[in-house]
Amino acid sequence: MKDIYIIGNGVIAKALAVALTLNGKKVTIIRGSVDQQPVSTESIEVETENGVLQAELKISTLNHHDSLDGIILLATKSFGNEALAEKLRFKTNESPIVFLQNGLDVEKPFLEYGFENLYRCVLFTTSQSLTGNRVRFKPVAASPVGTISGSSSMLEYIIEEINTSIFGFRAEEDIRTVIWKKVISNCVFNSICPLLEIDNGVFYRDSSAMALATEVVKECLVVAKGIGVNLGLDEMLENILLLSKMSDGQLISTYQDILNNRETEIETLNFAVAAASKNASLPSTLLLGKLVKMKADLHFEAAKES
Secondary structure (H helix, E strand, C coil), rough: EEEEECCCCCCCHHHHHHHHHCCCEEEEEEEEECCCCCEEEEEEEEEEEEEEEEEEEEEEEEHHCCCCCCCEEEEECHHHHHHHHHHCCCCCCCEEEECCCCCCCCCHHHHCCCCCCEEEEEEEEEEEEEEEEEEEEEEEECEEEEECCCCCHHHHHHHHHHCCCCCEEECCCCCCHHHHHHHHHHHHHHHHHHHHHCCCCHHCCHHHHHHHHHHHHHHHHHHHHHCCCCHHHHHHHHHHHHHHHHCCCCCHHHHHHCCCCCCHHHHHHHHHHHHHHCCCCCCHHHHHHHHHHHHHHHHHHHHHHH
């Protein structure tokens, strides 16, 4: 049995680490943005619909590892991928890397550095940090994983190793289409919810919020179609309403990041879709992205001054 390394120490990393540990896997959480920290063991609790799960997890940093021989699950924010690819380029050998991140082309820095065995996961979960090392986690469906650079046999092996009854994964042949479907949903939730300072349930509760979501979806679908990804409007809107209802009361990750003075992933969402457009106009999508970035910057500045 190979080791499993989860790079990142956020909600998804903690929930996944607990699920894998309780499934008998040898798991290490590696902090992605800090180094030179002592190795420690922390008790992590995960609230689920079926009760609270708990496991003792090893927490480390990259400087303690000359090589990462096993499966690497990347659960950091995608804006740090350029620096992380540089740190990992001589540590991974042929170990597969699975990106558990939001956004378009998050794997690009790793491709540019010549990494092989790259796989992309689209998370179908909702989660929220509570207090200390306690998180809330709710799976919506098994999260699909597809190949960016690698073999189908390696993909099958990865799924076999990381799939659990708590946090499910499945193999997906057409991961590109799934990525776009999730990115478009993220452009809605990760921009409108933070600006309204409200939870994910707003779209099925409020018709005006859903009308704005529809504008964003229509704009993004034009861009997706222009690069060969065909998604239906009705399908996308039904998916947003379903996600909104299932995650009623949950705060989207971007809003959590703003509240905690952390950098957001809006660059790989609204801005990335706008960058992928050729002749398409995205006034609502781009404006919402700009406002989220402005809100995050202003909130950060206010926190520094207080």
